[in-house]
Amino acid sequence: EAGVAQSPRYKIIEKRQSVAFWCNPISGHATLYWYQQILGQGPKLLIQFQNNGVVDDSQLPKDRFSAERLKGVDSTLKIQPAKLEDSAVYLCASSSVGGASEAFFGQGTRLTVV
Amino acid sequence: QQQVKQSPQSLIVQKGGISIINCAYENTAFDYFPWYQQFPGKGPALLIAIRPDVSEKKEGRFTISFNKSAKQFSLHIMDSQPGDSATYFCAAIKRKAGNMLTFGGGTRLMVKP
Numbered sequence: 523e524a525g526v527a528q529s530p531r532y533k534i535i536e537k538r539q540s541v542a543f544w545c546n547p548i549s550g551h552a553t554l555y556w557y558q559q560i561l562g563q564g565p566k567l568l569i570q571f572q573n574n575g576v577v578d579d580s581q582l583p584k585d586r587f588s589a590e591r592l593k594g595v596d597s598t599l600k601i602q603p604a605k606l607e608d609s610a611v612y613l614c615a616s617s618s619v620g621g622a623s624e625a626f627f628g629q630g631t632r633l634t635v636v
Numbered sequence: 637q638q639q640v641k642q643s644p645q646s647l648i649v650q651k652g653g654i655s656i657i658n659c660a661y662e663n664t665a666f667d668y669f670p671w672y673q674q675f676p677g678k679g680p681a682l683l684i685a686i687r688p689d690v691s692e693k694k695e696g697r698f699t700i701s702f703n704k705s706a707k708q709f710s711l712h713i714m715d716s717q718p719g720d721s722a723t724y725f726c727a728a729i730k731r732k733a734g735n736m737l738t739f740g741g742g743t744r745l746m747v748k749p
Contacts, residue, residue: 613679615679
């Protein structure tokens with residue numbers, strides 16, 4: 523079974539530029555999460571989708587961050603414009619609905635804003 | 637407000653020793669409790685998980701102890717090995733709220749040979 527795929531692995535941009543991250547979840551997983559992990563901290567949920575609907579986006583800075591999950595499969599997370607404090611690893615995870623409910627994570631995208 | 641509190645932040649254990657990491661939660665809506673292991677440059681990987689109606693779950697050298705009344709749970713790593721050196725995160729899930737997953741702050745474990 524293929525895992526969660528994310529791209530790119532690394533990205534360096536200047537502040538005020540825009541950036542987009544892509545995630546392909548495990549096949550059949552209805553729930554998709556985007557987390558932000560700042561160095562030395564636990565992952566913080568940015569947005570959670572179930573199929574193509576948003577379950578929770580309460581911690582997403584909506585003035586600069588946006589995410590979509592068209593057709594309930596792949597998802598993209600965008601930052602525009604980026605700030606220095608957005609430097610972090612952005613993790614995508616997916617889980618099935620019901621059952622054991624464990625989430626499986628991709629390797630993440632390390633973003634550096636300079 | 638941190639919904640899941642984890643301690644200690646870092647831990648050094650000798651090879652063969654027992655590593656113990658503790659977590660506490662406040663929200664009784666949490667109904668599933670996984671632990672994740674993360675190596676540098678990798679995403680978190682599920683290690684072991686427990687339901688709140690179970691007081692203990694063991695898988696190999698890893699054991700979760702769960703105290704529902706105290707709203708606390710802990711991870712014990714028996715016979716700790718240098719390969720266990722990683723960051724460990726406890727987490728809590730609200731399955732009735734669409735599997736909402738909240739992490740603790742993490743514990744960096746170093747096992748000395």
